[in-house]
Amino acid sequence: MLQQLTRPVKNTIKSLVQKSGYQITKVDTLDIEPLIGSSFTPSAVPAGAREYLRGDHPRLQDLRRRYAALNHPVAAHSHWTTSFVNDNVELLNFRGDNAYLWQVRQSRGDAEMRYFANTLYIERIDHRRLLPALVEDGAFGCHTFQYQGRHGMSRDLLDSINEIYFLDRQIGLFDRPDLRVLDIGAGYGRLAHRMCEALPNLKSYVCVDAVPESTFLAEYYLKHRGLPESRASAVALDELHKLEAMPQFDVAVNIHSFTECNYEAIRWWLNMVSKLNIRWLLIAPNKGPLGAEHDLFSIESDRSRKDFMNLLEEAGYKQELRAPKFDDPHLQIGIPRFADTYYHLFQKVA
Numbered sequence: 597m598l599q600q601l602t603r604p605v606k607n608t609i610k611s612l613v614q615k616s617g618y619q620i621t622k623v624d625t626l627d628i629e630p631l632i633g634s635s636f637t638p639s640a641v642p643a644g645a646r647e648y649l650r651g652d653h654p655r656l657q658d659l660r661r662r663y664a665a666l667n668h669p670v671a672a673h674s675h676w677t678t679s680f681v682n683d684n685v686e687l688l689n690f691r692g693d694n695a696y697l698w699q700v701r702q703s704r705g706d707a708e709m710r711y712f713a714n715t716l717y718i719e720r721i722d723h724r725r726l727l728p729a730l731v732e733d734g735a736f737g738c739h740t741f742q743y744q745g746r747h748g749m750s751r752d753l754l755d756s757i758n759e760i761y762f763l764d765r766q767i768g769l770f771d772r773p774d775l776r777v778l779d780i781g782a783g784y785g786r787l788a789h790r791m792c793e794a795l796p797n798l799k800s801y802v803c804v805d806a807v808p809e810s811t812f813l814a815e816y817y818l819k820h821r822g823l824p825e826s827r828a829s830a831v832a833l834d835e836l837h838k839l840e841a842m843p844q845f846d847v848a849v850n851i852h853s854f855t856e857c858n859y860e861a862i863r864w865w866l867n868m869v870s871k872l873n874i875r876w877l878l879i880a881p882n883k884g885p886l887g888a889e890h891d892l893f894s895i896e897s898d899r900s901r902k903d904f905m906n907l908l909e910e911a912g913y914k915q916e917l918r919a920p921k922f923d924d925p926h927l928q929i930g931i932p933r934f935a936d937t938y939y940h941l942f943q944k945v946a
């Protein structure tokens with residue numbers, strides 16, 4: 597399997613394996629299988645899911661109608677149009693390799709090794725032992741990789757732990773009593789679920805989104821994971837006024853979402869975050885059109901892009917840090933597409 601990889605990927609894996617205290621030796625291909633095995637075994641569809649996760653479900657129809665009637669700047673989609681959602685979101689397999697989270701499509705047959713390198717990296721930073729504690733059950737089509745001595749690994753799990761540790765290093769996430777998080781463009785509630793599992797001090801995690809299918813899935817998923825609404829909830833786009841009545845949020849997060857919105861939508865969300873006086877803001881953009889150094893770009897209806905850094909300044913936010921997702925140059929460079937993200941941390945100053 598190692599022979600099929602490009603040199604940077606091979607070097608990355610070698611470096612991570614060595615840093616983890618192991619030595620790589622040549623073995624017969626057959627011998628490596630118990631160590632590196634992939635699996636994408638679709639897990640059983642949870643009870644009631646087929647009945648609920650349908651395009652004609654009354655709750656989804658209600659959200660669609662309400663969002664369409666809003667004439668709201670954030671609901672004028674340049675990327676997440678109705679046809680994009682129809683083509684890219686399969687309700688029953690919403691944790692599959694789709695528009696919410698690319699999982700295997702960017703791999704050239706080497707997904708097992710890339711996930712293995714990612715797993716080794718997270719194990720190296722995992723001083724709170726989150727990886728063994730947070731389980732991946734592969735539900736709703738999630739691609740899951742199995743490596744010897746570990747439970748299943750997925751991008752949902754690995755990315756979420758990485759994001760949690762980044763915020764912990766910068767703003768002491770675990771040390772904040774009654775932590776409150778607002779997630780803009782929260783998708784199906786991936787990070788909401790993982791933060792609830794990982795952080796006993798998390799008081800409230802609120803998901804907002806401008807796509808009715810995302811709100812519908814987040815509502816469903818958080819309930820499916822047994823999270824009480826008082827701790828993890830999705831607030832519909834026409835009910836955002838409810839946020840004003842909530843206790844102060846500590847941090848707002850936006851993971852791979854602003855870069856899929858147009859400029860005016862980003863402006864609106866940033867003004868909202870500013871009005872709510874949220875001190876910390878984490879943005880994890882998609883890779884920028886001009887390379888890794890320039891990644892805070894909107895996407896407009898004509899597919900053009902606009903740098904939105906000035907909107908952050910306009911909303912009173914100053915950049916504190918821009919850090920690679922993987923604090924390891926081999927991994928950041930060696931696993932392109934999988935790891936081309938930078939975390940941007942902003943603090944409110946005005």
Ligand SMILES: C[S@@+](CC[C@H](N)C(=O)[O-])C[C@H]1O[C@@H](n2cnc3c(N)ncnc32)[C@H](O)[C@@H]1O
Pocket residue numbers: 670671672673676695696697780781782783784785786787804805806807810850851852853854856857858861
């Ligand atoms: C790539 S997904 C990321 C989901 C989630 N943040 C995660 O990392 O798992 C992009 C998200 O942005 C949301 N989105 C698209 N357009 C939006 C807009 N104008 N305002 C807010 N969210 C939007 C989509 O509904 C989707 O949930």
